[in-house]
Amino acid sequence: MSQFKLQNVEDYYEIGEVLGSGHFGQVRAVLERASGVRWAGKFLKLRRNASSRLGLERLSVEREVEILQSLQHPNIMALRDVFESRAEVVLIVELICGGELFDFIAEKESLSEDEAIEFLKQILKGVAFMHSKHIAHFDLKPENIMLADKTVPHPHIKMIDFGLAHRLTPGEEYMSLSGTPQYIAPEVINYEPLSEAADMWLSGLSPFQGENDEETLKNIVGMIYEFEDIYFSQTSAMAKDFIEKLLIKDAVERMTAEECLLHPWIKPLTRKQAANRSRSSINMKSFKKFNAKRKWKMSYNMVWACNRLFRLQLQCKNRSLEQPELVRKLSMDWSRPRDMMLSGLYYYHLD
Ligand code: ATP
Secondary structure (H helix, E strand, C coil): CCCCCCCCCCHEEEEEEEEEEEEEEEEEEEECCCCEEEEEEEEEEEECCCCCCECCCCHHHHHHHHHHHHHCCCCCCCCCEEEEECCCCEEEEECCCCHHHHHHHHCCCEEEEHHHHHHHHHHHHHHHHHHHHHHCCCCCCCCCEHHHHHHHHCCCEEEEECCCCCCCCCCCCCCCCCCCCCCCCHHHCCCCCCCHHHHHCCCCCCCCCCCCCCHHHHHEEEEEEEEHHHHCCCCCCCHHHHHHCCCCCCCCCCCHHHHHHHHHCCCCCCCCHHHHHCCCCHHHHHHHHHHHHHHHHHHHHHHHHHHHHHHHHHHHHHCCCCCHHHHHHHHHHHHHCCHHHHCCCCHHHHH
């Protein structure tokens, strides 16, 4: 069992603005009083008791902490300290200032495959390191790939959110249904034993996107996807080969992160391969469209959850719904796919 500091976090850190929020709480900027150094604080609400369905079990927080402690790598968010109170745990982590990689790319006029590969290599190095420790992230998606600082010439990738990550034990089966519909691997949807390969099912552009989550999941399991010519006309044959070797339903056949780093698209063997790569570019029109749709879906989920909360609270106020019933109804939402749920809001409003 991890030992978290029992002192008051505010004695050591001044709590600043909200940087983001997740399913189980908020991330805020914090200032270390002793040194004046800025960090980020991830505030995680703890489950009050075994029967409650709100908040995180302490065991899950311990797992996230233990995993972050063992993942010290330049492309993975670093953990500095952990504080615990009766109601929450605060992870003090490295402050990541550059926002999401996809937002950074979407602002650009053009992106060559060479430039894209510089980012991809960093992601693959972080993933390969994590997998070498038999840890799988299980929620790799654009929202969790950030930049340390976007103002420098070669921005540095940082992977975040190890809330679903799991240390796999050889010989032990691990199954889970968690993840985000657009990016989820077929073996997760089919509730099969999982391995590090589930992290390698990352198409980035999610060609499986359906009209709704149910259709998206069906497309993934049925391997229904299309690489339309208009989007991929500028893409090199090697890039397509690389993507196809990751979009393989059988997890065992999928490239590993180490294999990806050796693929000729990432590591060209000949001058011709290198030249092909630098002549090709990413289709920015379709990328911007994808990113806008992704952002729209994120805000839609947020509004959907807020409206639901508001309606339920209204029912509660009108006495047509008692507090336990409100909690039960909200808890039912936890069975929805993760990206259809909303974080902290539930806890803060119910407290
Ligand atoms: P989820 O519900 O997606 O699992 P979570 O509760 O585990 O989320 P995170 O994804 O870790 O929380 O963080 C939520 C948001 O806070 C991120 O999307 C990001 O915008 C911001 N964030 C997280 N970590 C940092 C950091 N170290 N520095 C700056 N911002 C961060």
